[in-house]
Amino acid sequence: MTDPLYILDGYSVVYRSYFAFIRNPMFNPQGKNASAIMGFFRSLFMLFRQRNPTHFAVALDSTTPTFRHDKYPEYKATREKTPEDLKNEIPVIEEILKALGVPTIRVNGFEADDIMATLAVQSKAEGRPCYIITGDKDLLQLVGGPIKILKPESGGGFSEMDEAAVLRDWGVRPDQILDYLSLVGDSSDNIPGVKGIGAKTAVALLSSYDTLDGIYEHLDEISSKSQQTKLTENRELGYLSRDLITLATDTPVGFTPDELHLPELDRH
Secondary structure: OOOOEEEEEHHHHHHHHHHHOOOOOOEOOOOOEOHHHHHHHHHHHHHHHHHOOOEEEEEEOOOOOOHHHHHOOOOOOOOOOOOHHHHHHHHHHHHHHHHHOOOEEEOOOOOHHHHHHHHHHHHHHHOOOEEEEOOOHHHHHHOEOOEEEEEEOOOOOEEEEOHHHHHHHHOOOHHHHHHHHHHHOEHHHOEOOOOOOOHHHHHHHHHHHOOHHHHHHOHHHOOOHHHHHHHHHOHHHHHHHHHHHOOOOOOOOOOOHHHOEOOOOOOO
16 A cells, blocks of 8 residues: 555644644743754644654645645735744744654745645645645535545644534535635634625535535525525626635646655654
8 A cells, every 4th residue: 555645734734733732832041942942843743653654745834825825925924923032942943853864844825735735736646635624614625535634732742633523523525615614704814705605504604505616506595585696696606605715736846756755764
């Protein structure tokens, strides 16, 4: 069997690590905040001990605006600025990863999500299992067959999510996640969605009509006049949201899954 590829959502784990210690930060001998550094590498080496991957990469976000900003200048405009002490930790994490020889991938103009999507799709085409380590709900749209999510847990460790787990937790199939998020939007990324359509309504609509296109094709069949009005008035926002949430599976990552070998490390 082909060795699995593990892809870690770098900034997702960095931010999670930083805020996990927000009430009791960890400091290095120079008195600088090191919470993200400590938390990130604790999670990384826990994964290495539990999974012993041979093929692995850390996906990093672009340092420049992405194609999504070109489509929608307000994309992520409402996000709070990264705390200065966290901002100072990120280059240190990247330097340590480089020193360890851990493959990292950044493609300016694209997000880490697009890198992970591209490598996951390539892995699937090869018949290679692929595990994406992230807490980001956008990546759930990739789940299926050999592609699974490893969601970091607050107490440590990782929860494996397959199609059944996505359906259990979200009420929709992985292939419906894109349209679900297009309906409800995402305030953290300033993605508008269809204003007035919440999670329960989105699940019910997708249960009845399967896709965003299906909902609009059967708009006159929806019994709630209020829902009809919201969907009609915000149709363009719904489809704009879908464009923004759709992952680019043709990102020029510069590597094939087989090339992402993890060197031998002292993981203890």
